[in-house]
Amino acid sequence: xxxxxxxxxxxxxxxxxxxxxxxxxxxxxxxxxxxxxxxxxxxxxxxxxxxxxxxxxxxxxxxxxxxxxxxxxxxxxxxxxxxxxxxxxxxxxxxxxxxxxxxxxxxxxxxxxxxxxxxxxxxxxxxxxxxxxxxxxxxxxxxxxxxxxxxxxxxxxxxxxxxxxxxxxxxxxxxxxxxxxxxxxxxxxxxxxxxxxxxxxxxxxxxxxxxxxxxxxxxxxxxxxxxxxxxxxxxxxxxxxxxxxxxxxxxxxxxxxxxxxxxxxxxxxxxxxxxxxxxxxxxxxxxxxxxxxxxxxxxxxxxxxxxxxxxxxxxxxxxxxxxxxxxxxxxxxxxxxxxxxxxxxxxx
Amino acid sequence: xxxxxxxxxxxxxxxxxxxxxxxxxxxxxxxxxxxxxxxxxxxxxxxxxxxxxxxxxxxxxxxxxxxxxxxxxxxxxxxxxxxxxxxxxxxxxxxxxxxxxxxxxxxxxxxxxxxxxxxxxxxxxxxxxxxxxxxxxxxxxxxxxxxxxxxxxxxxxxxxxxxxxxxxxxxxxxxxxxxxxxxxxxxxxxxxxxxxxxxxxxxxxxxxxxxxxxxxxxxxxxxxxxxxxxxxxxxxxxxxxxxxxxxxxxxxxxxxx
Numbered sequence: 343x344x345x346x347x348x349x350x351x352x353x354x355x356x357x358x359x360x361x362x363x364x365x366x367x368x369x370x371x372x373x374x375x376x377x378x379x380x381x382x383x384x385x386x387x388x389x390x391x392x393x394x395x396x397x398x399x400x401x402x403x404x405x406x407x408x409x410x411x412x413x414x415x416x417x418x419x420x421x422x423x424x425x426x427x428x429x430x431x432x433x434x435x436x437x438x439x440x441x442x443x444x445x446x447x448x449x450x451x452x453x454x455x456x457x458x459x460x461x462x463x464x465x466x467x468x469x470x471x472x473x474x475x476x477x478x479x480x481x482x483x484x485x486x487x488x489x490x491x492x493x494x495x496x497x498x499x500x501x502x503x504x505x506x507x508x509x510x511x512x513x514x515x516x517x518x519x520x521x522x523x524x525x526x527x528x529x530x531x532x533x534x535x536x537x538x539x540x541x542x543x544x545x546x547x548x549x550x551x552x553x554x555x556x557x558x559x560x561x562x563x564x565x566x567x568x569x570x571x572x573x574x575x576x577x578x579x580x581x582x583x584x585x586x587x588x589x590x591x592x593x594x595x596x597x598x599x600x601x602x603x604x605x606x607x608x609x610x611x612x613x614x615x616x617x618x619x620x621x622x623x624x625x626x627x628x629x630x631x632x633x634x635x636x637x638x639x640x641x642x643x644x645x646x647x648x649x650x651x652x653x654x655x656x657x658x659x660x661x662x663x664x665x666x667x668x669x670x671x672x673x674x675x676x677x678x679x680x681x682x683x684x685x686x687x688x689x690x
Numbered sequence: 691x692x693x694x695x696x697x698x699x700x701x702x703x704x705x706x707x708x709x710x711x712x713x714x715x716x717x718x719x720x721x722x723x724x725x726x727x728x729x730x731x732x733x734x735x736x737x738x739x740x741x742x743x744x745x746x747x748x749x750x751x752x753x754x755x756x757x758x759x760x761x762x763x764x765x766x767x768x769x770x771x772x773x774x775x776x777x778x779x780x781x782x783x784x785x786x787x788x789x790x791x792x793x794x795x796x797x798x799x800x801x802x803x804x805x806x807x808x809x810x811x812x813x814x815x816x817x818x819x820x821x822x823x824x825x826x827x828x829x830x831x832x833x834x835x836x837x838x839x840x841x842x843x844x845x846x847x848x849x850x851x852x853x854x855x856x857x858x859x860x861x862x863x864x865x866x867x868x869x870x871x872x873x874x875x876x877x878x879x880x881x882x883x884x885x886x887x888x889x890x891x892x893x894x895x896x897x898x899x900x901x902x903x904x905x906x907x908x909x910x911x912x913x914x915x916x917x918x919x920x921x922x923x924x925x926x927x928x929x930x931x932x933x934x935x936x937x938x939x940x941x942x943x944x945x946x947x
Contacts, residue, residue: 396822473840476822480830480837494831521831525823600839602924 373515376400379530381461384538386546387574390461392475392533397526399534402513405689407531409509410524412688415499416479417489418445424482424528425688427454431681433537433617434458440628445490451594453628455613456621458537458680464579468610468626471600475533476525493521500524535686537616538574541674546574552674559671562664569653570612576675581609582651585644589627596626607649616675633672637665718801720776723893726765726796726808730758730788733903735939739788748907751914753851753861755902758788759834760845760934761814761827767800768807769885776800780815785827785834788900795895806885808896812935813844813875816868841866841923844874845934847905854918861914863905865930867923874927876935886943897941904937905930 379399383389397403411428414420427442427450428434434457436442441449452468466472472481482488483496500506500519507517514523544550552560563571572578581597588594588608597606610626624630630639641660644650660668680686730739739745744752762785765778778798787793818828819841834843843866850859867874880898888894906912910929912920920926 467838471839473820474822477830477835477837477840480835484837493837494833497831520825521829522823522825529823602922 374512376402376513379404379534381534382536384536384543384574387538388462391464392461392529394461394530394533397476397529399530400513402509403527403530404534404685406509406513407527407529408686409506409689410528411531415503416483416491416496418491421445422489424479427482427488428457430686431620432456433620433677433681434535434686435621437620438622440623440631442488444488445486448487450485450488451592452626453623456617457532458535458616458677459575459614460535461533462575465611469597469600470581470611476529479525479528480521497521497524531686535680537677537680539679540616540677543574543677545674553670555667555670556674557671559667559669560674562660562668563671566658566660566664567615567668571615576615577612580612581606582612582653583608583610583647583649584639584654585646585650586625586629586639587645589629592627594627605649608647609649615672617677617680618672619676620681633669634665637668641665718803720799720801722800722802722888722890724767724798724800724888725893725895726762726798726810727895727897728786728788728794728796728900729897729941730794731899731901731903733901735899735901735941739902741789745903747903747914749911749913749915751851751853751906753849753914755788755847755849757846757848758900758902760786760812760900761834761842762786762796762810762812763815764809764811765796765798766809767803767805768809768879769803769805770807771804771885774803774805776803776805781818783814783818783827785832786900800888802888802890804885804887806882807879808882808898808940809877809879811875811877812931813866814842814868816873816875818842819868836864836866836922839922841868845931847902847934851914851918853915855915856918861918862921863919863930864921865927865934867927869923872923872925872928874923874931876931878935878938880938880940882940883942889945891947893946895944895946897944899937899939899941901937901939905934908933908936 377400379401381394381399410416411424414423416423422445427436429437431437436454440453441451442454444450455468460466460475463475466475466478467481472478480493483491484493497519506519510519510523511517513527541550545552570578570580570582586608595607597609598604618633622631622633624633624636630636637660640654640658642657644654644657646655731737732739732745739755739758741756742754744754746752761783763783764780767776768774778800784796785793786796814828818824828842830837834846836843843864845865847863849861851861852859854861865874886894906914909932912930912933917926920930
């Protein structure tokens with residue numbers, strides 16, 4: 343009796359399963375499985391503004407993003423991958439270049455910023471013109487003095503490439519290349535770049551201690567710099583005029599180019615100080631070659647003007663000793679594991 | 691007894707799976723194929739715009755057009771008599787391109803009913819201007835996205851005129867901006883010449899004239915000699931949008947059996 347009930351039950355469950363399956367659309371081949379990757383927020387940090395919602399990070403998407411980042415195919419003549427201006431050993435800034443080099447022997451307008459902790463940024467670029475990390479790559483790809491390409495043409499080149507369609511299939515389920523998928527893959531790669539393992543971070547985690555000089559520098563930093571270069575990201579993401587006179591050739595008015603508001607004239611985004619010693623030269627146009635030059639600017643060089651920030655308008659009183667200790671502290675912001683992290687290096 | 695209870699659970703599962711197959715019933719269903727076709731014209735609704743042909747604007751400035759595109763979203767069919775409104779949806783965006791007879795037509799599904807008015811917005815919903823990478827009509831590869839100052843070009847009119855004083859005599863109106871006070875998204879609401887009752891067994895197309903002549907005047911004077919180039923958000927872009935918000939006229943309907 344029990345046996346018969348069991349058979350009946352099995353038949354009922356089988357029918358139920360069949361009916362449930364009948365609801366699903368059939369015909370389309372199953373998408374290949376992807377391997378999820380985890381994004382970890384460092385302890386004590388705020389939640390990121392970009393949380394990969396709508397763009398879940400997978401090994402396949404990340405690897406595609408990396409391949410795109412290091413491939414000149416995104417540029418008009420093939421010579422300018424993202425990585426030509428964003429070099430890992432310089433924390434993804436351009437090493438030792440005030441302005442970077444783009445298509446046809448041209449300079450870029452501004453100093454290439456390092457790429458790390460991008461998902462905490464409310465806007466990209468020195469002028470904050472880019473309102474979402476996913477669309478950032480469109481700017482360098484299309485700028486005539488950078489990669490000089492056309493978005494539709496990049497999509498076409500990738501679609502016709504012998505390998506890329508397979509990578510898009512692995513990451514997104516089918517081999518169709520779209521600008522959206524390209525941008526999302528790039529975002530997975532760049533968004534994963536978190537730099538949170540400097541000596542400063544180790545001190546904060548209780549693994550190491552500052553030397554006496556570093557500690558003195560940290561105290562000066564907190565008193566005189568931290569209101570704009572706010573911990574733990576070392577920027578408050580505001581736009582400020584720090585009293586740098588206009589370069590007569592570049593004629594770069596910064597934030598005003600985006601807002602059209604004269605109150606924003608000569609304002610630029612406060613950059614993070616993390617990996618400072620890897621990302622020289624400094625300033626939106628790279629006019630300062632050394633950290634010491636920047637400190638001298640704040641103590642002696644600030645030129646007053648209508649939009650100069652009240653915090654620096656009267657210069658920042660910094661003695662030679664202050665500058666000495668500050669530099670000891672700022673060196674603790676270098677993350678040597680980040681620049682050696684093979685995940686972010688060129689594809690093997 | 692125990693086995694019987696299991697059996698009931700099994701039956702319940704079957705019933706549950708059958709019910710889950712049914713779609714939620716909605717009345718009325720948007721099952722009628724409805725197309726909105728934009729006819730690019732100059733000054734007169736029967737004067738169809740030809741690229742490369744010389745026209746004259748209100749200020750007697752000669753001009754030729756080579757590009758004429760605009761985004762449309764938030765399409766609604768309305769019956770002001772009984773208060774019924776069918777909304778196609780705020781999220782669905784369409785790029786109308788006068789260069790391309792297919793691109794000048796929007797295909798949607800609406801319920802069969804009687805309507806006497808259509809409304810839509812010209813431009814891209816403000817949220818979609820800071821939503822990151824998108825595809826379809828909002829694919830940045832379509833050339834309607836500002837890469838250096840994130841946001842969509844919501845309407846584009848380009849061409850040449852001898853009065854512009856620009857290289858190649860060009861004029862370029864790239865109209866965008868989604869932040870107040872310079873948000874250029876414009877609401878358009880157009881009455882039908884007479885109410886139309888959509889027939890269940892037919893497809894309906896509405897023909898709407900989009901008049902480039904209206905870009906230059908009407909609300910604000912936009913002269914080709916003084917304002918040949920508008921390519922960033924701001925008060926000037928807003929003025930142009932306030933002009934072209936008035937460029938539409940419903941001409942007639944076509945029904946296909």
